[in-house]
Amino acid sequence: MLPRKEYPRPQFVRKGWMNLNGEWQFEIDHGGSGRSRGMVEKEKYDSKIIVPFCPESKLSGVGYTDFMRAVWYKRTFTLPKDAKGKRVFVNFGAVDYLAEVWVNGVSVGTHRGGYVGFRLEITHALKEGENTIVVCADDDLRSGHQPYGKQSPRYESFGCSYTRTTGIWQTVWLEWANETFLENVRLTPDAANASLLIEAEISGNTEGVTLWAQAAFDGEYECEIETSANGNNAQMLMLIENVHLWNVGEGNLYDLTLSLRKDGKEIDRLDSYFGLRSISFDGMKCLINGKPVFQRLILDQGFYPDGIYTASCDEELKNDILRSMAMGFNGARLHQKVFEPRFLYWADKLGYICWGEMASWGADPKDGWILPAFLDEWIQIIKRDYSVPSIVGWCPWNETWGESGNGQHAETMRMTYRITKALDRTRPCIDTSGGIHVETDIYDTHDYEQNPEIYKERYAPDAPVIYDQFKGRQHYKEGLPVFVSEYGGIGWNPDGKGWGYGTGPKTEEEFIARYKGLTDALLDNPNHMGFCYTQLTDVEQEINGLYYYDRRPKFDPEIIHAITSRKAAIEE
Numbered sequence: 001m002l003p004r005k006e007y008p009r010p011q012f013v014r015k016g017w018m019n020l021n022g023e024w025q026f027e028i029d030h031g032g033s034g035r036s037r038g039m040v041e042k043e044k045y046d047s048k049i050i051v052p053f054c055p056e057s058k059l060s061g062v063g064y065t066d067f068m069r070a071v072w073y074k075r076t077f078t079l080p081k082d083a084k085g086k087r088v089f090v091n092f093g094a095v096d097y098l099a100e101v102w103v104n105g106v107s108v109g110t111h112r113g114g115y116v117g118f119r120l121e122i123t124h125a126l127k128e129g130e131n132t133i134v135v136c137a138d139d140d141l142r143s144g145h146q147p148y149g150k151q152s153p154r155y156e157s158f159g160c161s162y163t164r165t166t167g168i169w170q171t172v173w174l175e176w177a178n179e180t181f182l183e184n185v186r187l188t189p190d191a192a193n194a195s196l197l198i199e200a201e202i203s204g205n206t207e208g209v210t211l212w213a214q215a216a217f218d219g220e221y222e223c224e225i226e227t228s229a230n231g232n233n234a235q236m237l238m239l240i241e242n243v244h245l246w247n248v249g250e251g252n253l254y255d256l257t258l259s260l261r262k263d264g265k266e267i268d269r270l271d272s273y274f275g276l277r278s279i280s281f282d283g284m285k286c287l288i289n290g291k292p293v294f295q296r297l298i299l300d301q302g303f304y305p306d307g308i309y310t311a312s313c314d315e316e317l318k319n320d321i322l323r324s325m326a327m328g329f330n331g332a333r334l335h336q337k338v339f340e341p342r343f344l345y346w347a348d349k350l351g352y353i354c355w356g357e358m359a360s361w362g363a364d365p366k367d368g369w370i371l372p373a374f375l376d377e378w379i380q381i382i383k384r385d386y387s388v389p390s391i392v393g394w395c396p397w398n399e400t401w402g403e404s405g406n407g408q409h410a411e412t413m414r415m416t417y418r419i420t421k422a423l424d425r426t427r428p429c430i431d432t433s434g435g436i437h438v439e440t441d442i443y444d445t446h447d448y449e450q451n452p453e454i455y456k457e458r459y460a461p462d463a464p465v466i467y468d469q470f471k472g473r474q475h476y477k478e479g480l481p482v483f484v485s486e487y488g489g490i491g492w493n494p495d496g497k498g499w500g501y502g503t504g505p506k507t508e509e510e511f512i513a514r515y516k517g518l519t520d521a522l523l524d525n526p527n528h529m530g531f532c533y534t535q536l537t538d539v540e541q542e543i544n545g546l547y548y549y550d551r552r553p554k555f556d557p558e559i560i561h562a563i564t565s566r567k568a569a570i571e572e
Helices: 314-326 340-348 372-383 410-422 452-458 508-522 558-565
Strands: 015-017 021-029 047-051 070-078 087-092 098-103 106-112 118-121 130-138 170-178 182-189 195-202 211-219 220-228 233-239 254-262 265-274 279-283 285-287 295-300 331-334 355-359 389-397 445-446 482-486 528-534
Touching: 087 098, 087 410, 106 118, 106 372, 182 254, 195 211, 195 254, 211 233, 220 233, 285 528, 295 314, 295 355, 295 482, 314 340, 340 355, 340 372, 355 372, 372 410, 452 508, 482 508, 508 528, 508 558
Parallel strands: 295 331, 295 528, 331 355, 355 389, 445 482, 482 528
Antiparallel strands: 015 170, 021 047, 021 070, 070 130, 087 118, 087 170, 098 106, 098 130, 182 195, 195 233, 211 220, 211 254, 254 265, 279 285
Protein backbone atom coordinates (compact mmCIF):
# COMPACT_ATOMS: atom_id res chain seq x y z
CA MET A 1 0.00 0.00 0.00
CA LEU A 2 1.38 3.40 -1.02
CA PRO A 3 2.03 5.56 2.09
CA ARG A 4 0.83 9.16 2.10
CA LYS A 5 -0.73 8.77 -1.33
CA GLU A 6 -2.71 12.04 -1.30
CA TYR A 7 -1.59 14.97 -3.45
CA PRO A 8 0.84 16.86 -1.19
CA ARG A 9 0.17 20.47 -2.22
CA PRO A 10 -3.62 21.06 -2.02
CA GLN A 11 -3.54 24.75 -2.94
CA PHE A 12 -1.50 24.13 -6.09
CA VAL A 13 -2.83 20.95 -7.73
CA ARG A 14 -1.63 19.92 -11.18
CA LYS A 15 -3.27 16.93 -12.84
CA GLY A 16 -0.12 15.35 -14.26
CA TRP A 17 1.80 13.84 -11.35
CA MET A 18 3.24 10.60 -10.01
CA ASN A 19 3.78 9.74 -6.34
CA LEU A 20 7.26 8.35 -5.57
CA ASN A 21 6.58 7.38 -1.96
CA GLY A 22 7.07 3.78 -0.90
CA GLU A 23 10.10 1.52 -0.83
CA TRP A 24 13.49 2.98 -1.77
CA GLN A 25 16.99 1.57 -1.42
CA PHE A 26 18.74 3.20 1.53
CA GLU A 27 22.18 3.49 3.09
CA ILE A 28 23.64 5.45 6.00
CA ASP A 29 26.86 7.32 5.20
CA HIS A 30 28.44 7.93 8.62
CA GLY A 31 31.57 9.54 7.25
CA GLY A 32 29.88 11.73 4.67
CA SER A 33 32.20 10.20 2.07
CA GLY A 34 29.58 8.67 -0.21
CA ARG A 35 30.38 10.76 -3.26
CA SER A 36 34.02 9.71 -3.13
CA ARG A 37 33.03 6.07 -2.61
CA GLY A 38 30.80 6.00 -5.68
CA MET A 39 27.38 5.96 -4.02
CA VAL A 40 25.80 7.65 -7.03
CA GLU A 41 26.82 4.73 -9.25
CA LYS A 42 26.46 1.94 -6.65
CA GLU A 43 23.98 -0.64 -7.92
CA LYS A 44 22.55 -1.86 -4.62
CA TYR A 45 22.42 -0.09 -1.26
CA ASP A 46 22.72 -1.85 2.09
CA SER A 47 19.09 -1.63 3.18
CA LYS A 48 15.62 -0.34 2.35
CA ILE A 49 13.38 2.45 3.66
CA ILE A 50 9.75 3.48 3.34
CA VAL A 51 9.57 7.07 2.08
CA PRO A 52 8.43 9.64 3.24
CA PHE A 53 9.24 8.52 6.79
CA CYS A 54 12.61 9.48 8.27
CA PRO A 55 15.06 6.65 9.11
CA GLU A 56 14.72 7.36 12.84
CA SER A 57 11.02 6.45 12.74
CA LYS A 58 9.31 3.07 13.13
CA LEU A 59 7.24 3.67 10.00
CA SER A 60 10.37 3.93 7.87
CA GLY A 61 11.29 0.31 8.65
CA VAL A 62 14.77 1.47 9.71
CA GLY A 63 14.40 2.85 13.25
CA TYR A 64 18.01 4.03 13.61
CA THR A 65 18.16 6.89 16.13
CA ASP A 66 21.87 7.69 16.42
CA PHE A 67 23.44 10.56 14.46
CA MET A 68 23.73 10.07 10.70
CA ARG A 69 26.18 12.37 8.92
CA ALA A 70 24.52 11.67 5.56
CA VAL A 71 21.97 9.28 4.08
CA TRP A 72 21.45 7.97 0.54
CA TYR A 73 18.27 6.96 -1.26
CA LYS A 74 17.78 5.24 -4.61
CA ARG A 75 14.87 3.97 -6.69
CA THR A 76 13.73 3.58 -10.29
CA PHE A 77 10.67 4.95 -12.07
CA THR A 78 9.09 4.85 -15.50
CA LEU A 79 7.12 7.87 -16.65
CA PRO A 80 3.54 7.37 -17.89
CA LYS A 81 2.68 8.10 -21.51
CA ASP A 82 1.01 11.45 -20.76
CA ALA A 83 4.37 12.84 -19.57
CA LYS A 84 5.98 12.34 -22.99
CA GLY A 85 7.14 15.59 -24.58
CA LYS A 86 6.56 17.56 -21.37
CA ARG A 87 8.88 19.32 -18.96
CA VAL A 88 9.34 16.95 -16.03
CA PHE A 89 10.14 17.94 -12.44
CA VAL A 90 10.88 16.07 -9.23
CA ASN A 91 9.38 17.61 -6.09
CA PHE A 92 10.35 17.07 -2.46
CA GLY A 93 8.04 18.21 0.34
CA ALA A 94 11.01 18.47 2.72
CA VAL A 95 14.49 16.98 3.08
CA ASP A 96 16.61 17.64 6.17
CA TYR A 97 19.05 19.27 5.53
CA LEU A 98 21.31 19.68 2.45
CA ALA A 99 20.07 17.63 -0.49
CA GLU A 100 21.58 16.73 -3.84
CA VAL A 101 19.65 14.79 -6.49
CA TRP A 102 20.87 12.74 -9.45
CA VAL A 103 18.82 11.26 -12.28
CA ASN A 104 20.55 8.60 -14.36
CA GLY A 105 23.87 9.70 -12.88
CA VAL A 106 23.36 13.37 -13.76
CA SER A 107 23.24 15.88 -10.88
CA VAL A 108 20.02 17.83 -11.38
CA GLY A 109 20.36 20.21 -8.43
CA THR A 110 20.77 20.87 -4.73
CA HIS A 111 18.70 22.43 -1.97
CA ARG A 112 19.59 23.75 1.48
CA GLY A 113 16.99 23.76 4.27
CA GLY A 114 15.15 21.07 6.16
CA TYR A 115 11.65 22.48 6.40
CA VAL A 116 10.37 23.68 3.04
CA GLY A 117 9.89 21.94 -0.29
CA PHE A 118 11.78 22.31 -3.53
CA ARG A 119 11.44 21.35 -7.18
CA LEU A 120 14.11 20.40 -9.71
CA GLU A 121 13.69 20.03 -13.46
CA ILE A 122 14.93 16.64 -14.64
CA THR A 123 13.84 16.69 -18.32
CA HIS A 124 17.39 16.84 -19.65
CA ALA A 125 18.50 13.81 -17.61
CA LEU A 126 15.65 11.45 -18.54
CA LYS A 127 15.81 8.49 -20.93
CA GLU A 128 13.25 6.15 -22.46
CA GLY A 129 11.94 3.44 -20.17
CA GLU A 130 13.32 2.98 -16.67
CA ASN A 131 15.06 5.89 -14.94
CA THR A 132 17.08 5.92 -11.72
CA ILE A 133 16.90 8.66 -9.10
CA VAL A 134 19.44 9.04 -6.29
CA VAL A 135 19.18 11.43 -3.35
CA CYS A 136 21.84 12.32 -0.81
CA ALA A 137 20.90 14.26 2.33
CA ASP A 138 23.71 15.72 4.47
CA ASP A 139 22.48 16.52 7.98
CA ASP A 140 25.21 17.62 10.36
CA LEU A 141 22.95 18.94 13.10
CA ARG A 142 25.85 19.58 15.50
CA SER A 143 27.76 21.73 13.01
CA GLY A 144 26.28 24.97 14.35
CA HIS A 145 25.38 26.01 10.81
CA GLN A 146 21.79 24.84 10.49
CA PRO A 147 18.49 25.42 12.34
CA TYR A 148 17.04 22.24 13.83
CA GLY A 149 14.04 23.19 15.96
CA LYS A 150 13.20 20.60 18.62
CA GLN A 151 15.58 17.92 17.29
CA SER A 152 17.98 16.79 19.99
CA PRO A 153 21.61 17.89 19.61
CA ARG A 154 22.58 15.06 21.97
CA TYR A 155 22.44 11.32 21.36
CA GLU A 156 19.42 11.05 23.64
CA SER A 157 16.21 13.07 23.86
CA PHE A 158 16.18 15.46 26.81
CA GLY A 159 14.14 18.37 28.18
CA CYS A 160 12.12 19.73 25.27
CA SER A 161 14.41 18.26 22.60
CA TYR A 162 13.24 15.09 20.91
CA THR A 163 14.20 12.39 18.39
CA ARG A 164 15.88 13.77 15.29
CA THR A 165 14.65 13.65 11.68
CA THR A 166 17.24 12.98 8.98
CA GLY A 167 16.71 13.12 5.23
CA ILE A 168 13.39 12.84 3.40
CA TRP A 169 10.34 13.39 5.63
CA GLN A 170 7.63 14.55 3.25
CA THR A 171 6.22 13.21 -0.01
CA VAL A 172 8.38 12.89 -3.13
CA TRP A 173 6.60 13.22 -6.46
CA LEU A 174 7.08 13.80 -10.16
CA GLU A 175 5.13 16.40 -12.11
CA TRP A 176 5.02 17.38 -15.74
CA ALA A 177 3.86 20.43 -17.67
CA ASN A 178 4.08 22.08 -21.08
CA GLU A 179 6.93 24.41 -22.01
CA THR A 180 4.99 27.37 -20.59
CA PHE A 181 3.43 26.79 -17.19
CA LEU A 182 2.39 28.43 -13.93
CA GLU A 183 5.44 28.65 -11.68
CA ASN A 184 3.82 30.14 -8.59
CA VAL A 185 0.57 31.85 -7.57
CA ARG A 186 0.03 34.36 -4.75
CA LEU A 187 -3.52 34.98 -3.50
CA THR A 188 -4.41 38.03 -1.40
CA PRO A 189 -8.00 38.21 -0.12
CA ASP A 190 -9.70 41.51 0.67
CA ALA A 191 -12.81 40.76 2.72
CA ALA A 192 -13.83 44.41 3.12
CA ASN A 193 -13.97 44.89 -0.65
CA ALA A 194 -15.08 41.34 -1.51
CA SER A 195 -12.17 40.75 -3.83
CA LEU A 196 -9.17 38.51 -4.46
CA LEU A 197 -5.87 39.71 -5.90
CA ILE A 198 -4.26 36.96 -8.02
CA GLU A 199 -0.57 37.30 -8.85
CA ALA A 200 1.01 34.59 -11.00
CA GLU A 201 4.58 33.82 -11.98
CA ILE A 202 4.82 32.11 -15.38
CA SER A 203 7.74 30.08 -16.72
CA GLY A 204 8.47 29.87 -20.43
CA ASN A 205 7.46 31.93 -23.46
CA THR A 206 4.43 34.05 -22.58
CA GLU A 207 3.87 35.77 -25.95
CA GLY A 208 0.12 35.71 -26.64
CA VAL A 209 -0.59 33.92 -23.33
CA THR A 210 -3.51 34.82 -21.07
CA LEU A 211 -4.33 33.82 -17.51
CA TRP A 212 -7.95 32.78 -16.89
CA ALA A 213 -9.42 32.27 -13.43
CA GLN A 214 -12.79 30.98 -12.25
CA ALA A 215 -14.14 30.81 -8.69
CA ALA A 216 -16.95 28.66 -7.29
CA PHE A 217 -18.41 28.18 -3.82
CA ASP A 218 -19.91 24.87 -2.75
CA GLY A 219 -20.05 23.79 -6.38
CA GLU A 220 -21.90 26.91 -7.53
CA TYR A 221 -20.27 29.14 -10.17
CA GLU A 222 -19.20 32.48 -8.71
CA CYS A 223 -17.22 34.53 -11.25
CA GLU A 224 -14.42 34.42 -13.80
CA ILE A 225 -11.80 36.80 -15.15
CA GLU A 226 -9.04 36.77 -17.79
CA THR A 227 -5.97 38.92 -18.36
CA SER A 228 -2.92 38.94 -20.63
CA ALA A 229 0.48 37.93 -19.32
CA ASN A 230 2.85 40.81 -18.66
CA GLY A 231 6.22 39.25 -19.36
CA ASN A 232 6.53 36.34 -16.99
CA ASN A 233 3.86 37.68 -14.66
CA ALA A 234 0.10 38.09 -14.67
CA GLN A 235 -2.06 40.01 -12.22
CA MET A 236 -5.82 40.27 -11.84
CA LEU A 237 -8.41 41.44 -9.34
CA MET A 238 -11.36 39.09 -8.99
CA LEU A 239 -14.56 40.63 -7.57
CA ILE A 240 -16.71 38.26 -5.52
CA GLU A 241 -20.48 38.71 -5.83
CA ASN A 242 -21.69 36.29 -3.13
CA VAL A 243 -19.57 36.73 -0.02
CA HIS A 244 -18.93 33.75 2.26
CA LEU A 245 -16.32 34.80 4.80
CA TRP A 246 -13.69 32.40 6.09
CA ASN A 247 -13.76 32.62 9.87
CA VAL A 248 -12.80 30.83 13.07
CA GLY A 249 -14.72 27.55 13.09
CA GLU A 250 -16.13 28.32 9.65
CA GLY A 251 -13.75 27.09 6.98
CA ASN A 252 -15.62 28.65 4.05
CA LEU A 253 -13.42 28.06 1.01
CA TYR A 254 -13.89 29.04 -2.62
CA ASP A 255 -12.65 26.65 -5.30
CA LEU A 256 -10.34 28.41 -7.75
CA THR A 257 -9.35 27.20 -11.20
CA LEU A 258 -6.38 28.85 -12.92
CA SER A 259 -5.60 28.27 -16.57
CA LEU A 260 -2.97 29.50 -19.01
CA ARG A 261 -4.32 29.83 -22.54
CA LYS A 262 -2.86 30.52 -25.96
CA ASP A 263 -4.64 30.63 -29.31
CA GLY A 264 -7.80 29.33 -27.67
CA LYS A 265 -6.08 26.27 -26.18
CA GLU A 266 -5.37 25.52 -22.53
CA ILE A 267 -1.63 25.00 -22.02
CA ASP A 268 -1.56 24.70 -18.21
CA ARG A 269 -4.08 24.33 -15.41
CA LEU A 270 -4.03 24.44 -11.63
CA ASP A 271 -6.81 23.72 -9.15
CA SER A 272 -6.62 25.82 -6.01
CA TYR A 273 -8.78 27.43 -3.33
CA PHE A 274 -8.91 30.57 -1.22
CA GLY A 275 -10.62 31.96 1.86
CA LEU A 276 -12.04 35.47 2.02
CA ARG A 277 -10.97 36.96 5.34
CA SER A 278 -9.10 39.92 6.86
CA ILE A 279 -6.83 40.36 9.90
CA SER A 280 -6.57 43.72 11.66
CA PHE A 281 -6.25 45.31 15.10
CA ASP A 282 -8.36 47.74 17.08
CA GLY A 283 -6.22 48.82 20.01
CA MET A 284 -5.57 45.65 21.99
CA LYS A 285 -8.11 43.59 20.05
CA CYS A 286 -7.29 41.25 17.18
CA LEU A 287 -10.04 41.41 14.57
CA ILE A 288 -10.89 38.79 12.01
CA ASN A 289 -13.28 40.17 9.41
CA GLY A 290 -13.69 43.23 11.61
CA LYS A 291 -14.85 41.35 14.73
CA PRO A 292 -12.77 40.69 17.87
CA VAL A 293 -11.49 37.13 18.24
CA PHE A 294 -9.64 35.95 21.31
CA GLN A 295 -6.97 33.57 20.07
CA ARG A 296 -7.27 30.42 22.18
CA LEU A 297 -4.20 28.63 20.88
CA ILE A 298 -2.52 25.36 21.70
CA LEU A 299 1.22 24.77 21.30
CA ASP A 300 1.53 22.01 18.69
CA GLN A 301 5.00 20.45 18.29
CA GLY A 302 3.99 18.31 15.29
CA PHE A 303 5.66 15.10 16.55
CA TYR A 304 4.24 11.58 16.17
CA PRO A 305 5.33 8.45 18.10
CA ASP A 306 5.56 6.30 14.96
CA GLY A 307 6.57 8.86 12.31
CA ILE A 308 8.49 11.54 14.32
CA TYR A 309 8.05 14.59 12.02
CA THR A 310 5.64 12.79 9.67
CA ALA A 311 2.06 11.74 10.36
CA SER A 312 1.26 8.15 9.43
CA CYS A 313 -1.64 9.26 7.24
CA ASP A 314 -3.47 12.36 6.11
CA GLU A 315 -6.33 11.66 8.51
CA GLU A 316 -4.00 12.03 11.50
CA LEU A 317 -3.15 15.62 10.45
CA LYS A 318 -6.85 16.42 10.49
CA ASN A 319 -7.40 14.52 13.74
CA ASP A 320 -4.84 16.58 15.67
CA ILE A 321 -6.81 19.70 14.76
CA LEU A 322 -10.07 18.05 15.84
CA ARG A 323 -8.43 17.00 19.12
CA SER A 324 -7.42 20.58 19.78
CA MET A 325 -10.89 21.89 18.94
CA ALA A 326 -12.46 19.27 21.22
CA MET A 327 -10.59 20.91 24.12
CA GLY A 328 -11.95 24.36 23.18
CA PHE A 329 -8.99 25.78 21.25
CA ASN A 330 -9.53 27.71 18.02
CA GLY A 331 -5.98 27.52 16.71
CA ALA A 332 -2.34 26.68 17.28
CA ARG A 333 1.20 27.92 17.36
CA LEU A 334 2.85 25.51 14.91
CA HIS A 335 5.89 25.38 17.12
CA GLN A 336 9.55 25.12 16.05
CA LYS A 337 8.60 23.25 12.89
CA VAL A 338 7.22 24.18 9.48
CA PHE A 339 4.10 22.06 9.14
CA GLU A 340 3.34 20.37 5.84
CA PRO A 341 0.79 21.85 3.40
CA ARG A 342 -1.67 19.02 4.06
CA PHE A 343 -1.95 20.09 7.71
CA LEU A 344 -2.61 23.67 6.63
CA TYR A 345 -5.25 22.41 4.18
CA TRP A 346 -7.18 20.81 7.04
CA ALA A 347 -6.77 23.97 9.12
CA ASP A 348 -8.24 25.92 6.20
CA LYS A 349 -11.13 23.47 5.85
CA LEU A 350 -11.94 23.48 9.58
CA GLY A 351 -11.54 27.21 10.27
CA TYR A 352 -8.55 26.69 12.57
CA ILE A 353 -6.18 29.65 12.96
CA CYS A 354 -2.42 29.08 12.92
CA TRP A 355 0.80 30.97 13.55
CA GLY A 356 3.51 30.02 11.08
CA GLU A 357 6.98 29.62 12.62
CA MET A 358 10.50 28.69 11.65
CA ALA A 359 12.38 25.92 13.45
CA SER A 360 14.82 28.51 14.76
CA TRP A 361 16.51 26.59 17.58
CA GLY A 362 20.04 25.72 16.53
CA ALA A 363 20.40 29.08 14.77
CA ASP A 364 22.25 31.77 16.73
CA PRO A 365 21.01 35.22 15.63
CA LYS A 366 24.45 36.62 16.42
CA ASP A 367 26.14 34.13 14.06
CA GLY A 368 26.76 35.70 10.68
CA TRP A 369 27.49 32.29 9.16
CA ILE A 370 24.02 30.90 9.74
CA LEU A 371 21.95 33.98 8.89
CA PRO A 372 21.97 33.60 5.07
CA ALA A 373 20.71 30.02 5.36
CA PHE A 374 18.09 30.96 7.97
CA LEU A 375 16.74 33.96 6.07
CA ASP A 376 16.76 32.17 2.72
CA GLU A 377 14.60 29.38 4.12
CA TRP A 378 12.33 31.80 5.98
CA ILE A 379 11.65 33.65 2.71
CA GLN A 380 10.77 30.32 1.05
CA ILE A 381 8.38 29.50 3.89
CA ILE A 382 6.50 32.79 3.58
CA LYS A 383 6.32 32.38 -0.20
CA ARG A 384 4.99 28.81 0.14
CA ASP A 385 2.28 29.64 2.69
CA TYR A 386 1.37 33.24 1.84
CA SER A 387 -1.99 32.23 0.31
CA VAL A 388 -3.08 30.01 3.22
CA PRO A 389 -6.16 31.58 4.91
CA SER A 390 -5.67 29.81 8.26
CA ILE A 391 -2.27 31.43 8.88
CA VAL A 392 -2.92 34.64 10.82
CA GLY A 393 0.62 35.58 11.85
CA TRP A 394 4.33 34.89 11.46
CA CYS A 395 6.98 34.23 14.10
CA PRO A 396 10.49 33.55 12.73
CA TRP A 397 12.40 33.29 16.05
CA ASN A 398 11.64 31.75 19.45
CA GLU A 399 13.16 32.75 22.81
CA THR A 400 16.21 34.73 21.73
CA TRP A 401 17.84 36.48 24.66
CA GLY A 402 20.09 39.20 23.24
CA GLU A 403 19.96 42.97 23.57
CA SER A 404 16.98 45.16 22.69
CA GLY A 405 18.71 48.09 21.01
CA ASN A 406 22.04 47.65 19.23
CA GLY A 407 24.29 44.71 18.44
CA GLN A 408 24.10 41.74 16.08
CA HIS A 409 21.12 40.12 17.84
CA ALA A 410 19.04 43.29 17.56
CA GLU A 411 20.03 43.77 13.93
CA THR A 412 19.01 40.20 13.13
CA MET A 413 15.61 40.62 14.78
CA ARG A 414 15.05 43.92 13.00
CA MET A 415 16.16 42.52 9.64
CA THR A 416 14.00 39.40 9.94
CA TYR A 417 10.94 41.41 10.95
CA ARG A 418 11.36 43.86 8.07
CA ILE A 419 11.93 41.11 5.51
CA THR A 420 8.77 39.39 6.77
CA LYS A 421 6.72 42.59 6.49
CA ALA A 422 8.13 43.34 3.03
CA LEU A 423 6.96 39.91 1.86
CA ASP A 424 3.59 40.04 3.63
CA ARG A 425 1.84 43.23 4.76
CA THR A 426 -1.42 41.42 5.48
CA ARG A 427 -0.37 39.58 8.68
CA PRO A 428 1.24 40.58 11.98
CA CYS A 429 4.77 39.44 12.79
CA ILE A 430 6.30 38.72 16.21
CA ASP A 431 10.06 39.11 15.86
CA THR A 432 10.92 36.59 18.59
CA SER A 433 8.32 34.75 20.62
CA GLY A 434 8.93 35.03 24.36
CA GLY A 435 12.28 36.73 23.86
CA ILE A 436 13.51 40.31 23.78
CA HIS A 437 11.47 42.28 21.27
CA VAL A 438 13.30 44.67 18.98
CA GLU A 439 10.69 45.39 16.30
CA THR A 440 7.33 43.62 16.52
CA ASP A 441 3.60 44.01 15.86
CA ILE A 442 2.61 42.19 19.07
CA TYR A 443 4.21 42.10 22.52
CA ASP A 444 4.26 38.49 23.64
CA THR A 445 5.70 36.66 26.62
CA HIS A 446 6.14 33.13 27.96
CA ASP A 447 5.02 32.71 31.55
CA TYR A 448 5.06 29.26 33.19
CA GLU A 449 4.09 30.40 36.68
CA GLN A 450 2.07 27.52 38.19
CA ASN A 451 0.27 29.33 41.03
CA PRO A 452 -3.15 30.57 39.84
CA GLU A 453 -3.28 33.21 42.62
CA ILE A 454 -0.01 34.77 41.49
CA TYR A 455 -1.24 34.61 37.90
CA LYS A 456 -4.51 36.28 38.82
CA GLU A 457 -2.65 39.12 40.52
CA ARG A 458 -0.09 39.46 37.74
CA TYR A 459 -2.72 39.63 35.00
CA ALA A 460 -5.46 41.47 36.89
CA PRO A 461 -7.42 43.97 34.75
CA ASP A 462 -6.07 46.92 36.76
CA ALA A 463 -2.46 45.65 36.75
CA PRO A 464 0.10 47.04 34.29
CA VAL A 465 -0.46 45.77 30.77
CA ILE A 466 2.31 43.20 31.14
CA TYR A 467 5.06 42.59 33.66
CA ASP A 468 8.63 43.48 32.74
CA GLN A 469 10.20 40.13 32.00
CA PHE A 470 13.56 41.57 30.90
CA LYS A 471 14.19 44.43 33.31
CA GLY A 472 16.37 47.16 31.88
CA ARG A 473 16.56 45.53 28.45
CA GLN A 474 12.99 45.69 27.15
CA HIS A 475 9.96 47.81 27.84
CA TYR A 476 6.39 47.46 26.68
CA LYS A 477 5.58 49.86 23.85
CA GLU A 478 2.28 51.58 24.58
CA GLY A 479 -0.56 50.42 22.36
CA LEU A 480 0.87 47.08 21.20
CA PRO A 481 -1.52 44.11 21.50
CA VAL A 482 -0.51 41.62 24.21
CA PHE A 483 -0.27 37.87 23.84
CA VAL A 484 0.85 35.31 26.47
CA SER A 485 2.13 32.92 23.83
CA GLU A 486 3.23 30.13 26.21
CA TYR A 487 1.70 29.28 29.57
CA GLY A 488 0.62 26.28 31.59
CA GLY A 489 2.80 23.34 30.69
CA ILE A 490 1.28 21.43 33.60
CA GLY A 491 2.83 17.99 33.74
CA TRP A 492 0.55 14.99 34.16
CA ASN A 493 1.53 11.36 33.97
CA PRO A 494 0.14 8.95 36.60
CA ASP A 495 3.25 6.75 36.45
CA GLY A 496 5.40 9.72 37.46
CA LYS A 497 7.79 9.53 34.51
CA GLY A 498 8.75 12.57 32.46
CA TRP A 499 8.75 16.27 33.27
CA GLY A 500 6.43 19.26 33.26
CA TYR A 501 6.78 22.84 34.44
CA GLY A 502 6.82 23.38 38.20
CA THR A 503 5.55 20.83 40.69
CA GLY A 504 2.95 18.60 39.11
CA PRO A 505 -0.56 18.25 40.54
CA LYS A 506 -1.28 15.09 42.52
CA THR A 507 -4.85 14.51 41.33
CA GLU A 508 -6.94 15.14 38.22
CA GLU A 509 -9.06 17.57 40.23
CA GLU A 510 -5.95 19.54 41.18
CA PHE A 511 -4.84 19.62 37.53
CA ILE A 512 -8.19 20.94 36.33
CA ALA A 513 -8.32 23.55 39.10
CA ARG A 514 -4.84 24.78 38.18
CA TYR A 515 -5.67 24.82 34.46
CA LYS A 516 -8.85 26.79 35.16
CA GLY A 517 -7.16 29.29 37.47
CA LEU A 518 -4.34 30.07 35.03
CA THR A 519 -6.67 30.23 32.03
CA ASP A 520 -9.30 32.38 33.79
CA ALA A 521 -6.65 34.97 34.68
CA LEU A 522 -5.84 35.44 30.98
CA LEU A 523 -9.44 35.32 29.76
CA ASP A 524 -10.46 37.99 32.30
CA ASN A 525 -7.80 40.50 31.29
CA PRO A 526 -9.37 43.01 28.83
CA ASN A 527 -5.93 43.90 27.42
CA HIS A 528 -5.06 40.39 26.17
CA MET A 529 -5.72 39.33 22.57
CA GLY A 530 -4.97 35.65 23.19
CA PHE A 531 -3.03 32.87 24.86
CA CYS A 532 -1.23 29.70 23.89
CA TYR A 533 -1.31 26.70 26.24
CA THR A 534 1.63 24.29 26.34
CA GLN A 535 0.77 21.81 24.85
CA LEU A 536 -1.46 19.57 22.69
CA THR A 537 0.25 16.21 23.32
CA ASP A 538 3.07 14.77 25.34
CA VAL A 539 6.24 14.36 23.30
CA GLU A 540 8.55 11.62 24.51
CA GLN A 541 9.83 12.69 27.97
CA GLU A 542 7.87 15.96 28.03
CA ILE A 543 4.48 15.27 29.67
CA ASN A 544 2.86 18.71 29.34
CA GLY A 545 0.19 17.53 26.91
CA LEU A 546 -3.57 17.51 27.31
CA TYR A 547 -3.28 14.26 25.36
CA TYR A 548 -0.76 11.45 25.81
CA TYR A 549 1.77 10.98 23.01
CA ASP A 550 -0.43 8.23 21.54
CA ARG A 551 -3.27 10.80 21.39
CA ARG A 552 -5.43 9.41 24.20
CA PRO A 553 -7.05 12.28 26.15
CA LYS A 554 -5.79 12.69 29.71
CA PHE A 555 -8.99 14.39 30.89
CA ASP A 556 -12.59 14.67 29.79
CA PRO A 557 -12.39 17.01 26.76
CA GLU A 558 -15.76 18.56 27.65
CA ILE A 559 -14.41 19.80 30.99
CA ILE A 560 -11.32 21.37 29.39
CA HIS A 561 -13.47 22.74 26.53
CA ALA A 562 -15.78 24.57 28.94
CA ILE A 563 -12.82 26.27 30.65
CA THR A 564 -10.97 27.16 27.44
CA SER A 565 -13.89 28.40 25.37
CA ARG A 566 -15.78 30.73 27.70
CA LYS A 567 -16.05 34.34 26.54
CA ALA A 568 -12.95 36.48 27.08
CA ALA A 569 -13.09 40.03 28.44
CA ILE A 570 -11.72 41.37 25.16
CA GLU A 571 -14.64 39.80 23.29
CA GLU A 572 -17.27 41.67 25.33
